[in-house]
Amino acid sequence: MSEPVTAAKKSGGIRDLGKMFGSGSSGRQVGILAALVVIIIFFQITTGGLTLDPTNLINLVNSNAYVLILAIGMVMVIIAGHIDLSVGSIAAFVGIVVATSMASWQFPWPVAILLGLTLGLVIGVWQGLWVAYVGVPAFIVTLAGMLIFRGANQYFGNSTSVTVPSDYTFIGAGFLPDFGPDTTYSNGTLILGLIVAIVVIVREWRLRSTQRKMGSETSPLWVSVVKVVILDALVVYATLLFAGGRIGTSFPVSGIILGVLVLVYSFITRNTTFGRHIYAVGGNWHAAELSGVKIKRINFFVMMNMAFIASIAGMIGVARAGASGAADGVGWELDAIAAVFIGGAAVSGGIGTIVGSIIGGLVIAVLNNGLQLLGVGIDRVQIIKGLVLLIAVGVDVWSKKQGRPSIIGLMTRNRSALTDAQSGAQVNTRVDRPSVEPTDSTEESVRPQSTTPN
């Protein structure tokens, strides 16, 4: 599956490949995506094909969906220049409340989910008020939140575990339903795959028409065609894998929730004024304030949204485990933060993308999974994960110092440097990371949904 990608790299000309995955601004994403592909190929070979086995892929999605969901909220927090350490505890607290509501108070599961989402919002309002209106740094507020909600989880659940009813578990352990004629594949997943494949084509077509309207340079038609063919080939491949697993399994529900959230939040961060304001606040809040951005409101909503997303992650985690316990969500915040930084966000804020963070999260997930398949102990897995985080960010910092935005971004960099000769000194003395907004790579938001398993 990954052969076409590498082949195109060689034949298609470096620049056009860059265009294939968006312009220079998302160069860092291409780099990390390439790393992900390499890791997958590596494990596919070393595990003797176990990595891309349907059962393993389904497991991979199921066991990582909640961390990837957390990464969506976390990247927005980090773009705005904050951090949130409390998400694991919030997830655990929401989880125990939701589980108890069903087990002890006999709430039907939809009501329990609404309760969980509401609780997430309330906690978010609490933390948002402290960060935005009182002015306590988010690090402190959420460090406190980490303690408060961990304690609340244990107090509420008496440090025991609460089992949830089986009809609730579908959001964390369920699959797309099967129906219709017997095709030996899961029909639900096949239809999902078909939809995604069509969306890929439509997106590319719309992208081209937008570029034409802007009068900006469109990539040659063959680039678009090759890109769509590669992406759709991946979609088909993934679809067949997910649809062809054990009887009764197919694409996980948690993966669909993740996909929907990625789409929605990608749209928010890229195309709405709210999203633009998050980048503005993180990039230079003084300038944002003097441009009429209501900084406090942005900070408030970003923190509130994070807790809301944490509640979703918590409920999915509980559903997957079938019970809520005192040690739920421990360390989730760190996994989410690591995913965001591997995905190219800047510690100082203003830079980062949802899609990048998801890819970053997948790097960790595949690494985790592959090492486990190889029988590497959890001790060494942690060491390796730590090193990957360090090296990923280290390489980025290093390449920035060399005056390149990122390894792959280098390709697109040359072009702009050439045309910018009038400010030669400035171009090169202070090259920051690639600019904030990947303006024209909307199709990427679709891909993680379909290629999550890869």
Add this chain to the structure above:
Amino acid sequence: MERGCTVANETVILEMRSITKEFPGVKALDGVSLSVKAGEIHSICGENGAGKSTLMKVLSGVYPFGSYRGDIVFQGHESRFKDIGSSEAAGIVIIHQELALIPELSITENIFLGNEPRRFGVIDWVQAKKRAVDLLARVGLEDDPDTQIKNIGVGKQQLVEIAKALNKSVKLLILDEPTAALNEADSQHLLDLILGLKGRGIASIMISHKLNEIEQISDSITIIRDGKTIETLNVKADGVDEDRIIRGMVGRSLENRFPERTAEIGEVFFEVRNWTVQHPLTAERMVVKNSNFVVRRGEVVGFAGLMGAGRTELAMSLFGRSYGTFISGQVFKDGEEIKLRNVTEAIAHGLGYVSEDRKALGLNLLDDIQNSIVSAKLTKIAKLSVIDKVEEHRVAEGYRKSLRIKAPRVNEGVNTLSGGNQQKVVLAKWMFTDPDLLILDEPTRGIDVGAKTEIYGIIRDLASSGKGIILISSELPELLGVSDRIYTIFEGAITNEMSAVEANPESLMKSMTSAKKKATLI
């Protein structure tokens, strides 16, 4: 330094020969040569992006030996600096435009930062302080060396930087825009100090956009254009004046630096009454006192005042109370009182504010040109808060062409632009909000002569389209050349009002430095 007095005047202390520095795709320096004589003040002039800063970075080792071609001969030895440390060891000290001082540390601690006098490995503060007092006396600074840097003004901070350089036995001092952030009095003091150092045999290389200062203190001037040495002038022998320097810098003479006033001045539409602002931290201190002024349609109103007089504070407090803790006073627009409680309201009432510090307050340097241009009025290109990116692009392209922003595309990052072009982006950002009153706070600071002229043109065009403009500037020729009417501010109070045609630098300066006339009238 003390021993430097004996250096003969005609020996060459620094010789840079055919320096070529390339960045991927760009030749920033193309065979530049520079020859500095011992004990002289040598200015380097050139438009922004001409290569001045790059040349100084080559000299000071920021770009290490090997990353450029050409030779540097310093004090008769061929020098191969591998970093700033090695150039400082040789006696070359660079003082950057953005001062490298730690605000929370004291003057003494800053002077000896990285170079602390030690006894048995422990910092010898007694010794340090004694030397600090000595060094401060030499730069003419009388403050207590225990004062924290954040508690002294920019002018004094600049002197601390020089004291720091003197402590390093400097032989060649490089000053990059040393007076950019200083008022006239502090600038003069600094220039006198540089002349004093010259008397002690310390050579200086000065980069400045203020041509009058260059003309005043330089012995030689090297002009760089597009990465090449154009000429080296001997100030006395060649009878150099500002126009001569400008001609060299831009390759033509700028006869009309200021555009003609073509705007038709209409009726008063904006009025401020009894505007009073308190300092945000000290409650007793009024930074703006009982100020009254009016702006007419199509009029450019200048505000003259020394640094710290309260010009920026006045502007920012008007612009949605962005400065100050307590404000009294009234604002009237078209005869009706308006409330400007926050920036959003100010923008909604048709105010725009181009800040004096475009990097810290005006732009998000991570952003690209198009995002920056629409950032103050996103609602204009958004439906139900979803941004129309095609429209955004079209708008930005329009401004790129009409304001002649030098960038190949509008999705180029603003950090890749030169100062003048960044300023045009900020101007475009506020023009996009379609303001009735645009406040320009030092709109030409740190940008080159060519871009300045273009910006003056933009200001006049805006006035011609019926907008009111408030122009705050430290450069009196600019105020006199562009404004229609000028208010002077001294210590937070408006001291005088005069027509730009009647005013002259002397009369302005008088009102900027004393609180008579109008202050007594009210």
